[in-house]
Amino acid sequence: MSWAAAELSTIDLGDERLNARSVLLAERLSAKPGASVPGACHGWSETQAAYRFLSQSRFDWLDLLAPHRERTLERMGVQSVALCVQDTTELDFNGQGIKGLGPLSDEAQRGMYLHPTLAVSPSREALGVVDAWMWARAPKGADGVRPGGKESTRWVEGYSRVAELAAELPETRLVYVADREADLLALLVRARELGHRADYLVRASHNRALPEGRKLWSRLEAAEPLGELCFELPAGKGRKARRVHQQLRAERVALDDRCGGTLAVTCLVATEVGAPSGVRPIVWRLLTNREVNDAESAAELIDWYRARWEIELFFRVLKEGCRVEALQLAEVERIEKALVLFLIIAWRITRLMRLGRSLPELDAELLFDRQEWQAAYILNRKKPPKRAPTLNTVIRLIATLGGFLGRKRDGEPGVKTLWIGLQQVREFCEAMQFVQELGDLE
């Protein structure tokens, strides 16, 4: 069974043919993630069937996400903590005649917004997408005001959905994780209303005034450090890799809840000390309902917040690897259905990359079929072993096809070399299958 067939095994679109089509299309799109729909499908009739599938009105994108969501809940259920990371990304479809799009942050650009909830384990394994919001903005009216509800609601509603999910996962503590945009009093109040059925951990954006008259930041600056944290910061845009030392401080504070009372929140601050001169020290200020009493629990929360990076990586796979912004479909409802398939495909690539690092000794056959890992050897001009190799070995071989050099300083492969390599493996497997079919015919 292909990975897509396993992941979508419980799909129910109300018709067996539609169910089968969803699996086939997921397989085709994942074999050539960057290609167009006709480029990924085999031939014209399959392409037409794909377009018909995406324009179906008998099911919506949530039905398509449902089986993956179920598998994701299973993966979450065996974790003691699951981070539910949310973030928004803009999808730019400018210049394409797609019905139902709206303006983007640049009012002249056209596209839509995507706000998924990606579940991630504390060791950063992407567990899957449990929820998503997709919307297009209405253009501003003549008065310069945009009609419709406040967009910031998505963060608050997003928290509520995570809290609802908690009931389905009694063995797992869910932690809602989001960046500065989610520093909303309404979210903190909602979490209290729901009895903190899920924890929240958001990056603080506002230097809020405390009821005692002081400001939040200065109150934290005056606190005794709990301890220190050290981590390796990888090289980034115009930035060298360096070892970062941060001092940790936390205080339980009371915020004015603007409903006549106060709200108890922990503010956690990690401040870089001894940053090289000319470099802006790294400072994170986080808000959480969890109590932090020692350096260990503070460091754990910082580590969980850093796992938010996985959703950025996931967006990168979605946009650069799957090139979803190049989708040419007539209506936004069709885009949404295709996007769900690509969310699942991008999740798989992100997860493979991490598992190759965190569980290098895993049996490769748990994630690839035999033909696939053998192809990874053959395409590298190596003889495949008799028994299944480890996941790390196969990931490195696949990434090598995508340009990974494997020198000591290169570390472990990233997502890009992996998605390029995966495509070559799939093409090879399909060609081999065809050769076999030819043989059967003769």
Ligand SMILES: [Mn+2]
């Ligand atoms: Mn964001």
